[in-house]
Amino acid sequence: MRTIKDNERRILNAIEPEAEAMGIEIVRVRMMGGKTPTLQLMIEKSEGGTDVEDCADFSHAISPLLDVVDPVSGAYHLEVSTPGIDRPLTRAKDFAKWVGHLAKIELKIPAPNGQRRFTGELTEEKDGVIKLLLDDETELECAVDEMSKASLVLTEELIEAARKAGTLAPQPGDEGFEGMETDDDDESDIDEKEENA
Structure with missing residues (x-):
């Protein structure tokens, strides 16, 4: 992708x-x-x-x-x-790195029920195949090359993970914040x- x-x-x-x-x-x-x-x-x-x-x-x-x-x-x-922060996921290793976080994906070909777009928690990536735990507690399993696009969903947990990794720009209330505006959709x-x- x-x-x-x-x-x-x-x-x-x-x-x-x-x-x-x-x-x-x-x-x-x-x-x-x-x-x-x-x-x-x-x-x-x-x-x-x-x-x-x-x-x-x-x-x-x-x-x-x-x-x-x-x-x-x-x-x-x-x-x-x-x-x-809410980055696109384009390689298998991106999915592996962000297991435990929410992601939204779109399939190239709809699932048997006709649905193409899914949002859920990334629970696993193995050999280019990912598992996504959906809100209804069902699990979607699909290969990365079966997706037309995928990205992380901006959550407090994701922001905290970015802060701990040192990849988050200073935010209002943080030490070092100088009033610069950031666009959460694309840092x-x-x-x-x-x-x-």
Whole structure:
């Protein structure tokens, strides 16, 4: 789920070696339409603690590679950001890391009852297959590659886990909070944006 379209896969293949060399993991690649399309890259450091400077450094490092791949004809915006607290889950290891937390997933093909969207507690990930405990106490089991998208649900427990991991920006009432506004949907929504011809 890190990519959906063929051009997104080409972009991932082109920039991943540079990311690995910089100790960065690419969480998601999305090309979004509009008058001027936006190429959105979500990244995080392998050891954690990704910040705005990391996003800017990565953006500058991959710009020459993107010129070669030429993902779209004409101008586009490059947006490099961190995944945020209620992050997308795109790899099996993401699900494994966040077992015990609430997640919402959407299946590519509806379940036998016709339902495609589910929310529940991640209880297990094994060999790319996850288990989700639903509100009605039933369990959904599906493979990561059967999902069209998935993400964590913002909860107090998730915020506390992010705080303990040191990945949560200072919040109102916290020591070190300087009044900056944050968007909970995407902790670093537009860390770096460039327009390329």
